[in-house]
Amino acid sequence: MRLLLCSAGVQNPTIRDALTDLLGKPIAESHALCIPTAGYGSTYGPAGPWRFISGRSAARMVDLGWKSVGVLELTALPSVDRQRWVQWVRDADALLVNGGDTVFLAHWMRKSGLADLLPALPEMVYVGSSAGSLALTPGVTQDADDWKSPTGDTRTLGMVDFSIFPHIDNPEFPHQSMAAAERWAAEIPGPAYAIDDDTAIKVADGRVEVVSEGNWKLFTAPSWDVGDLPVLELAAPGPERESGIAAILAGTKTTMTGLPELHERAGEPLPAAGDKLCLVDSDGRPAAVIELTRVDIVPISTVTDDYAHAEGRGYRDATHWRAAHETFFQSDFVAEFLGHTPRFDDDTPVVTQHFRVIGRPPLDNA
Numbered sequence: 001m002r003l004l005l006c007s008a009g010v011q012n013p014t015i016r017d018a019l020t021d022l023l024g025k026p027i028a029e030s031h032a033l034c035i036p037t038a039g040y041g042s043t044y045g046p047a048g049p050w051r052f053i054s055g056r057s058a059a060r061m062v063d064l065g066w067k068s069v070g071v072l073e074l075t076a077l078p079s080v081d082r083q084r085w086v087q088w089v090r091d092a093d094a095l096l097v098n099g100g101d102t103v104f105l106a107h108w109m110r111k112s113g114l115a116d117l118l119p120a121l122p123e124m125v126y127v128g129s130s131a132g133s134l135a136l137t138p139g140v141t142q143d144a145d146d147w148k149s150p151t152g153d154t155r156t157l158g159m160v161d162f163s164i165f166p167h168i169d170n171p172e173f174p175h176q177s178m179a180a181a182e183r184w185a186a187e188i189p190g191p192a193y194a195i196d197d198d199t200a201i202k203v204a205d206g207r208v209e210v211v212s213e214g215n216w217k218l219f220t221a222p223s224w225d226v227g228d229l230p231v232l233e234l235a236a237p238g239p240e241r242e243s244g245i246a247a248i249l250a251g252t253k254t255t256m257t258g259l260p261e262l263h264e265r266a267g268e269p270l271p272a273a274g275d276k277l278c279l280v281d282s283d284g285r286p287a288a289v290i291e292l293t294r295v296d297i298v299p300i301s302t303v304t305d306d307y308a309h310a311e312g313r314g315y316r317d318a319t320h321w322r323a324a325h326e327t328f329f330q331s332d333f334v335a336e337f338l339g340h341t342p343r344f345d346d347d348t349p350v351v352t353q354h355f356r357v358i359g360r361p362p363l364d365n366a
Contacts, residue, residue, distance in 0.1 A: 001118055001159075002125045002204045005133035007166035008099075008197035009059030011213075015200045016064070018211040022125045022204060023093055030093040032066045037074040038097070038131040041104025041147035052098040059129040061096040069096075074105075077112035086117060092124070099130030104147035106135045106156045115157055130166050133201075137163045138190065139251035155252050155312075160203060163192040168215055170197055178217065185219035187356060188251055192219045226286045229278040230268075236333045237282035244312075245279060245287050248357060253312025258351040259329055260297060265338055271295050271353055294354040300325075301346035310354070325350070 002022045010016050016027075023030050036049035048057070053071055055063030062069055070088065072095070077085050089095070097105070109115040118124070126136070134140055136159040165181040167173040181194035193201060198214025210216055234244045234256065247253035263270050275292045300322060308321030315321040326344050328334065335341040342348075 001121050002123075003136065003160070004125065004127045004200055004202055005136065005160075005164060006059075006127065006129050006200040007133070007164075007168075007195045008170075009057070009061045009129040010064060010127070010200075011060060011198050014211050014213050015198075018200060018202045018209075019064075019094075019125070019127065022202065025093075027064050027066055029067055031068045031070075031091065032062075032094040032096050033070045033072040033089065033092045034062050034096040034098065035072050035074060035132070036098045037108050038100030038102070038105035038135070040075070041101030042131075044100070048100065049098065057098070059099060061098075061127055061129060066094075074108040074112040074114060077114070082113065089114070089117060089124075090121070094125040094127055097126065097128045097132030097135070099132055101147045102131040102134040102140050102156060105131050107147075109135060109157060110155075118159070133166065134164055136160050138249060139163070139188075155247075155250065155314075158246065158250050160208075161190055162201075162208065163188055163190065164201065165192065165194040166197075168194050168196040178215075181217070182219070190249065193217070194219070226278040226289060229276055229289065232277040232279045232290070234279060235328070236331070241282050245281055247312035248279065248290070249288060250312075251357075253310070254354060254356065255307055255310040255312075256353050256355065257303075257311070257325055258353070259342065260349055260351060261338065261342065262334070263351070270297070270351060276358070288357050289359045290355045291358045292353055292355050296352045297349050298352055299346060300344065300348045300350045303350070303352065307352060 004015070004019055004022055006015065010019060020027060034053060036052050039049035039052060040046070042048065051057040052059070052062060070092070072085070072088065118126070128136065134156065136157050138158045138161065139156050165176070165184055167176040168178055168181060170176060178194060185192040185194070193210070193216060195201065195212070195216040196214040199210065199212035199216040202209045202211050233241070235241045244253060260270060271292055273292050273295050277290050277292070278286050279288045279290055281287045303318050303321060305317045308315040308318045311321060313324070315324065330341050
């Protein structure tokens with residue numbers, strides 16, 4: 001899939017030329033489907049999706065002179081025959097994805113099945129505006145959006161490895177300044193782009209290019225020499241560890257939990273706020289450097305829903321979290337390490353840890 005990730009649609013000739021290049025033919029010969037779904041998750045109301053669909057939005061995408069434009073409403077797709085709507089998508093040259101609420105959009109892209117289809121569309125041009133762009137990034141903070149997932153799930157799709165801070169210096173978004181972008185970038189791993197409404201990010205054949213007639217800045221995460229840092233092996237090697245690492249790098253997992261006796265058995269001190277750890281993948285390769293920001297030892301029965309949601313595993317609540325953790329801590333993997341299978345009751349202590357990603361290892365260590 002080819003991407004044109006905009007802050008506010010196709011605002012100038014430079015971005016328009018980038019779109020034409022991605023299409024490989026004139027816009028007037030191309031068919032598009034517009035996706036207004038993100039607008040329904042925001043507090044702006046139903047007028048936003050209508051303006052987008054009718055081509056009256058300030059974020060220009062629908063009104064570019066397409067040969068045809070249809071509407072693909074993601075919340076309707078689960079009730080439409082899949083073969084039918086998949087063919088609609090395959091027949092289109094471009095998907096025009098509106099702004100609004102990023103988490104709501106990502107939720108419906110997954111639930112509708114569109115997220116699973118996109119990787120199978122190498123010639124498709126995906127044009128995002130604001131949330132339509134952010135939905136493809138590694139993650140956003142839930143506070144940045146209006147819609148709150150009932151499970152606390154803030155996952156985006158992670159189809160690109162960089163983050164985006166849109167609407168720089170737009171007077172309608174007074175908090176979207178370059179200074180705010182610098183503070184935001186300091187808290188996330190990986191590359192991050194701050195872009196104004198005259199800027200877009202073009203992705204084709206694995207190559208990332210900024211196209212702009214405005215203001216933008218690329219932030220990169222600091223590299224760390226991981227040689228002297230303690231190693232963190234998250235869960236058991238394999239899919240469980242890799243999915244956890246992906247959630248950490250996406251910013252959707254910011255807590256993790258241990259047992260005091262696991263640290264005792266390993267002959268290591270209990271973790272403490274300020275500790276820096278090298279997170280390794282299933283092959284023992286460095287994946288990220290994290291810093292613990294808060295550590296508590298609490299009875300397992302006192303863990304809150306908010307903490308469970310922050311584990312980034314899609315837990316519905318603390319009850320769901322507890323059941324999953326008791327299953328893991330009583331698994332053969334843990335029992336073999338401890339020499340026995342731990343037992344649990346409401347007073348069993350667990351080590352709750354909040355953390356943030358502060359960097360990635362140098363590439364030659366990866």
